[in-house]
Amino acid sequence: MQRVAVLTEPDNVVLEQREIPEPGPGQVQVAVRAVSVCGSDVHYYDHGRIGGFVMHAPLVLGHETSGVVSAVGSEVTTPAVGTRVAVEPQTECGRCAQCRQGRYHLCPDIAFFATPPVDGSFAEYVVVPAHRAHPIPDSLSDEAAALVEPLSVALHAATKAEIGPGTRVLVSGAGPVGLLCLQVALARGAASVVVTDVMALRREAAAEFGATATVDGNDHDTALASVGEVLGQADVVLECTGVQPAIDLAVAATAPAATVVLVGTGASVTLPLDLVQARELVVKGTFRYAHVYPAAIALAASGRIRLDAMITSHHPLEDAVGALLAARRDPLALKAVVHP
Incomplete structure (x- = not known):
C-alpha cells in the first residue's frame, strides 16, 4: 500500500491508503521523490475547477514530478530500474490527427496528471509510459528535476x-x-x-x-x-x-x-x-508543451537556469495543504515542494 494525498473537495485534502500501481506493457513505475506545486494545483484546491476542467470526483493533485524508476513493465528496455527521472505528466492516444502530426499535447484524449479525472503525483508511486520518464543527470537535484515541467x-x-x-x-x-x-x-x-x-x-x-x-x-x-x-x-x-x-x-x-x-x-x-x-x-x-523535456533537462543541467534557487519551502506528504497554501501565506514564496 502507499500513501496518497487526495483533494476530496475544495479546501479539503486527506491522506488515503491506496494500492501501489503496477506498470503494464511499455510502462514504468516511479517512486516519487519531489513534486513542486503549480498554480493549477492551488486553483483546484481553492475552486475545484479551472475553466472547463471540473472536479466531479476526488482528485490527486501534483504534476511537476521527479523520482526513481522502481519497476518496469514488459517490453521496456529503458529507463532501467534505479534511473533517476523527470516525469513528463501526459499520455496521448498516439492515433489522432494531432498526435500523428506531432502535436501530442493537443490530443483530444490526452491524460494529464492532476487534470480531472486523471490523478496526479501527490503519492509515493506513479506509473507512466516509459518514454515519458526522462533520465536526468546527477548534477540535477530531485527538486530541480521536478521543476523541469514548468x-x-x-x-x-x-x-x-x-x-x-x-x-x-x-x-x-x-x-x-x-x-x-x-x-x-x-x-x-x-x-x-x-x-x-x-x-x-x-x-x-x-x-x-x-x-x-x-x-x-x-x-x-x-x-x-x-x-x-x-x-x-x-x-x-x-x-x-x-x-x-x-x-x-x-x-x-x-x-x-x-x-x-x-x-x-x-x-x-x-x-x-x-x-x-x-x-x-x-x-x-500556448498549451503545455511537446517534444521539449530533453532540451529542458539539458538546459537545466547546463547551469544557465537556476531551478534550485526558485524553491522556497519543503513539505512532507502529510503537509500537502501547507505546500498548496505556501504562496498565500508568504508573498516571497515561489515554489513549494512536496516530498512523498
Whole structure:
C-alpha cells in the first residue's frame, strides 16, 4: 500500500491508503521523490475547477514530478530500474490527427496528471509510459528535476516566440513561470529582458534572476513609458498573467511585427485589435508543451537556469495543504515542494 494525498473537495485534502500501481506493457513505475506545486494545483484546491476542467470526483493533485524508476513493465528496455527521472505528466492516444502530426499535447484524449479525472503525483508511486520518464543527470537535484515541467512550459513558449540573439523581450508577470520565461529568454541570447509585475516583491525576484529591468505594472501609462525607456519596443512578449490590464500593457509595448505569446491562463479577455492589425502583430497561444523535456533537462543541467534557487519551502506528504497554501501565506514564496 502507499500513501496518497487526495483533494476530496475544495479546501479539503486527506491522506488515503491506496494500492501501489503496477506498470503494464511499455510502462514504468516511479517512486516519487519531489513534486513542486503549480498554480493549477492551488486553483483546484481553492475552486475545484479551472475553466472547463471540473472536479466531479476526488482528485490527486501534483504534476511537476521527479523520482526513481522502481519497476518496469514488459517490453521496456529503458529507463532501467534505479534511473533517476523527470516525469513528463501526459499520455496521448498516439492515433489522432494531432498526435500523428506531432502535436501530442493537443490530443483530444490526452491524460494529464492532476487534470480531472486523471490523478496526479501527490503519492509515493506513479506509473507512466516509459518514454515519458526522462533520465536526468546527477548534477540535477530531485527538486530541480521536478521543476523541469514548468521549465518546459517556458521553453515551449520561447520556442514559439522564436527568441534568439538580439531579441528584445518583455515578460509580463513575475510568478514562477514568468521567472522561468525570463531565464530561458536570457539563455537563448535575448539582448534585453524587461519584466513587469504589480507586486514589488515579485519585481525584486525578477531582478535577482537577471532581468535587465523591472517595471511596476500598476499604472498603464507610467509602465508603458518605463518599458519604452529601457527596451524601446518589444520584439517578443511572453504574457504570463492572463489578466486584462497586463495584457493591455504588454500589447501596447510591442514593436511592429512583434510576436505576442499568451502563456498565462485566464478567463476571456480582449485584445486591442487596432494595435494587432496596425502593427501586424503575431499572436500565439500556448498549451503545455511537446517534444521539449530533453532540451529542458539539458538546459537545466547546463547551469544557465537556476531551478534550485526558485524553491522556497519543503513539505512532507502529510503537509500537502501547507505546500498548496505556501504562496498565500508568504508573498516571497515561489515554489513549494512536496516530498512523498
